Amino acid sequence: MATLTLYIQYIVNGLTLGAIYSLIALGYTMVYGILKFINFAHGDILMVGAFIGLIVYEALLGTSTSPVWMMAAFFIAMIVSMVLSALLGMFIERVAYKPLRNANRLAPLLSAIGVSFILSNGAAWIFGTQSRRFPYPFDNTPITFGGISITPHQILMLVVSVVMMVLLAFFVNKTRMGKAMRATSLDQPTSALMGINVNRVISLTFAIGSALAAVGGILAAFDFRVYPSMGTMTGLKAFVAAVIGGIGSIPGAMIGGILLGILEAVGAPLLHIPNGLKDTVAFAVLIIVLLLRPEGILGKNEREKV
Amino acid sequence: MRLLSTEHLTREFGGVIAVNDVSFNVEKGLVTGLIGPNGAGKTTLFNQITGVDKPTRGNIIFDGQDITGFPAWKVSRLGIARTFQNIRLYKELTVVENVMTGLHFKVGKDPFHGRFLQALKSYAFAQRENREVYGKAMEWLRFFDLDSHAQDFARSLPYGMQRELEIARALAADPKLLFLDEPAAGMNPAETEHLMEVVDKIRSLGVTVVLIEHDMKLVMNICDQITVLNFGTKIAEGTPQAIKQDKAVIEAYLGKEEE
Numbered sequence: 294m295a296t297l298t299l300y301i302q303y304i305v306n307g308l309t310l311g312a313i314y315s316l317i318a319l320g321y322t323m324v325y326g327i328l329k330f331i332n333f334a335h336g337d338i339l340m341v342g343a344f345i346g347l348i349v350y351e352a353l354l355g356t357s358t359s360p361v362w363m364m365a366a367f368f369i370a371m372i373v374s375m376v377l378s379a380l381l382g383m384f385i386e387r388v389a390y391k392p393l394r395n396a397n398r399l400a401p402l403l404s405a406i407g408v409s410f411i412l413s414n415g416a417a418w419i420f421g422t423q424s425r426r427f428p429y430p431f432d433n434t435p436i437t438f439g440g441i442s443i444t445p446h447q448i449l450m451l452v453v454s455v456v457m458m459v460l461l462a463f464f465v466n467k468t469r470m471g472k473a474m475r476a477t478s479l480d481q482p483t484s485a486l487m488g489i490n491v492n493r494v495i496s497l498t499f500a501i502g503s504a505l506a507a508v509g510g511i512l513a514a515f516d517f518r519v520y521p522s523m524g525t526m527t528g529l530k531a532f533v534a535a536v537i538g539g540i541g542s543i544p545g546a547m548i549g550g551i552l553l554g555i556l557e558a559v560g561a562p563l564l565h566i567p568n569g570l571k572d573t574v575a576f577a578v579l580i581i582v583l584l585l586r587p588e589g590i591l592g593k594n595e596r597e598k599v
Numbered sequence: 600m601r602l603l604s605t606e607h608l609t610r611e612f613g614g615v616i617a618v619n620d621v622s623f624n625v626e627k628g629l630v631t632g633l634i635g636p637n638g639a640g641k642t643t644l645f646n647q648i649t650g651v652d653k654p655t656r657g658n659i660i661f662d663g664q665d666i667t668g669f670p671a672w673k674v675s676r677l678g679i680a681r682t683f684q685n686i687r688l689y690k691e692l693t694v695v696e697n698v699m700t701g702l703h704f705k706v707g708k709d710p711f712h713g714r715f716l717q718a719l720k721s722y723a724f725a726q727r728e729n730r731e732v733y734g735k736a737m738e739w740l741r742f743f744d745l746d747s748h749a750q751d752f753a754r755s756l757p758y759g760m761q762r763e764l765e766i767a768r769a770l771a772a773d774p775k776l777l778f779l780d781e782p783a784a785g786m787n788p789a790e791t792e793h794l795m796e797v798v799d800k801i802r803s804l805g806v807t808v809v810l811i812e813h814d815m816k817l818v819m820n821i822c823d824q825i826t827v828l829n830f831g832t833k834i835a836e837g838t839p840q841a842i843k844q845d846k847a848v849i850e851a852y853l854g855k856e857e858e
Contacts, residue, residue, distance in 0.1 A: 485675070488672050488772065
């Protein structure tokens with residue numbers, strides 16, 4: 294009985310962490326869906342988003358200790374960070390990827406790795422390499438029912454992630470811009486002929502992906518602290534999540550993220566993997582998925598076009 | 600009335616001059632044929648006008664506006680639609696969905712303005728719009744006798760129908776000018792016959808048509824005006840009757856007569 298409760302607890306923990314993976318995985322998958330390339334700088338945008346969030350939050354908060362203002366300051370900081378990260382994402386696309394759109398497929402990938410280094414080293418240069426704590430904007434005492442405890446931070450992660458994903462689903466499925474985006478991911482030249490400004494759709498995709506990454510970065514920062522290389526591992530895992538779900542598929546990224554979070558949280562204790570090595574779970578899952586179902590859970594089995 | 604004209608349009612690819620100083624006009628409401636031997640520069644000319652490619656020199660005037668070098672999406676919004684020699688449908692979408700894409704991003708409607716804000720305001724709006732668009736798409740399919748295939752995947756249609764679907768989608772965007780690039784290519788005689796009826800119907804809608812075609816029976820039957828290209832240069836233009844007797848055209852197709 295006690296073990297059952299314990300595993301339910303692991304699942305709850307995995308679910309909340311997985312929600313963050315999902316948010317970040319969406320950026321990878323949306324960009325891949327349209328441009329067929331992996332934006333390896335995505336993880337570093339998450340880091341920049343976390344830094345912006347932290348700086349704005351601290352500036353807004355000042356010396357205030359009012360609980361209401363703390364929460365308000367946190368959400369304002371999150372929105373400011375989303376907007377600035379979206380602009381950064383669009384800027385990166387414009388200078389580092391767009392000129393390479395008709396180049397060899399490897400070129401934008403390498404460019405992305407370059408951007409990743411520029412962002413993480415730039416952050417180290419500006420902010421230093423020491424990690425900073427992102428203070429909770431609320432009292433993070435766990436709430437316990439039936440032996441299972443959940444922290445307000447976990448509730449926040451879950452609620453914010455779900456809200457973001459519902460908004461995204463609405464946007465993509467129900468608005469004309471979302472339709473333009475889906476059409477572009479199916480066939481770019483044809484979409485241009487249908488009157489869709491493909492460049493704008495691509496810009497928008499980067500903006501949305503980066504804004505979601507910023508949210509993910511801020512929410513993860515409470516647990517993982519804020520430092521210049523924080524995007525690397527979280528970004529890689531979100532990428533794994535996108536692949537598990539089926540890269541290019543938006544619902545796939547959501548499912549993949551949650552699934553990866555749960556597998557990680559349950560798998561590590563189940564297989565007695567020491568805490569410091571628990572990242573192996575995510576990558577073992579990646580290898581298994583690539584071997585058994587390379588197109589992912591919801592991915593289409595796309596044959597390479599000749 | 601003149602709907603489109605090109606002025607000294609030239610497109611060079613390195614040392615090859617694919618389109619050489621071509622000035623031609625398209626009159627409103629007519630069906631204009633663009634013919635010429637393979638490699639004459641017909642598709643290249645289409646590509647310049649529809650924004651798929653940019654001309655090296657020269658101008659393109661559409662409806663009184665200089666559209667030289669406009670990107671494809673802008674040209675499409677202004678009311679120029681086209682089909683391709685190699686069919687470009689959304690193959691993974693159904694037949695009716697393909698026509699819906701044509702309707703969604705119709706002439707004059709920028710997906711980034713106006714109705715988007717309305718759409719955000721109400722979910723019901725998006726639903727209503729979807730129903731409207733679906734209904735209109737079905738009307739277009741009936742126009743082309745494709746309605747019984749509405750729910751089939753575009754890729755599962757026979758070749759001739761895919762071509763007609765592409766035309767239906769182009770028309771759904773409500774264009775003023777429609778370019779058809781070899782619409783009869785690969786069609787059997789019955790399908791070609793049907794296509795001729797379709798082009799007649801399009802003309803009756805008041806849409807101006809320019810078509811590239813190798814099927815001379817079709818060209819001579821449905822075109823009001825014909826322009827002939829050879830090695831990138833315009834060598835003749837006129838009515839089908841005049842073109843049939845034009846010496847330069849006969850030479851281009853059959854070679855020079857031995858003295």
